[in-house]
Amino acid sequence: MASNDLLAVLVDADNVSPSRIGAVLAEIAQYGVASVKRVYGDWTKPNLRGWKDAASAHVIQPIQQFDNTTGKNATDSALIIDAMDLLYTERFQGFCIVSSDSDFTRLASRIREDGVTVYGFGERKTPEAFRNACDQFTYLEVLDKPDDLETADKPAEAAAETTQERVPGAKLRGDAKLVSGLRAVIDAASGDDGWANLGAVGQLMRKRHPDFDSRNWGYAKLSDLVKAIGLFTVETKPGGMRLKNKKPAA
Known part of the structure; x- marks a missing residue:
């Protein structure tokens, strides 16, 4: 359920497709109210032309920033300066940085130093440093299909880019990082009886691994993912689902 937290959404047009x-924004609506929405770029560049319709359709304020010096990213600098100005107003409970650029790693860390939540959004190629600097990081590839603004004439291609096939259970069990991460979190979140609430497991996984998302493996819900892995005892109670690590076979 969405909260009433005020969020500032800052988009790096050089690193995000308008589609x-x-x-x-639909994902961000789950976390709060996007009261500020800005997209940064040099709109004289032909490759950013698609942002004109996207910004208008989604009521995003375009911020023009000319590349005055070759080799320097003026767009990043403008976004960072605006982010700090907005942070100092103390109006926002969260910042959403939409980019795959590691240049925003320090910005994310600085915002979090003030106790403000940072949500990152970027492609799978996003460097680990930026992903880990955020409280939560979501890959663009796992979100819903792109807007029709840019892909209406090639729906098959767009679908291919965004559809995440469900990873089968055997392959999930072979993912050492995923399995060991879940095992450790279940141990940490469990009571004396060894059972851990599913919600607590999900929250702790996000804290330890900001880019953790069951959709990365093609599963809409964490419950579906852990069931598919098949290495945990799953029990559904009136208060919700809970998990326990299975003891290794003797």
Whole structure:
């Protein structure tokens, strides 16, 4: 359920396709109210032309920033300066940085130093440093299909880019990082009886691994993912689902 937290959404147009922004904003709506929405770029560049319709359709304020010096990313600098100005107002409970650029790693860390939540959105190629600097990081590839603004004439191609096939259970069990991470979190979140609430497991996984998302493996819900892995005892109670690590076979 969405909260009433005020969020500032800052988009790096150089690193995000305009066809993705609708799905990003729908995701952000689960976390709070996007009271500020800005997209940064040099709009004289032909490759950013698609942002004109996207910004208008989603009521995002375009911020023009000319590349005055070759080799320097003026767009990143403008976004960072605006982010700090907005942070100092103390109006926002969260910042959403939409980019795959590691240049925003320090910005995310700085915002979190003030106790403000940072949600990151970027492609799978996003460097680990930026992903881990955020409280929560979501890959663009796992969100809903792109807007029709840019892909209406090639729906098959767009679908291929965004559809995440469900990873089968055997392959999930072979994912050492995923399995060991869940085992450790279940141990940490469990009571004396060894059972851990599913919600607590999900929250702790996000804290330890900001880019953790069951959709990365093609599962809409964490419950579906843990069931598919098949290495945990799953029990559904009136208060919700809980998990326990299975003891290894003797």
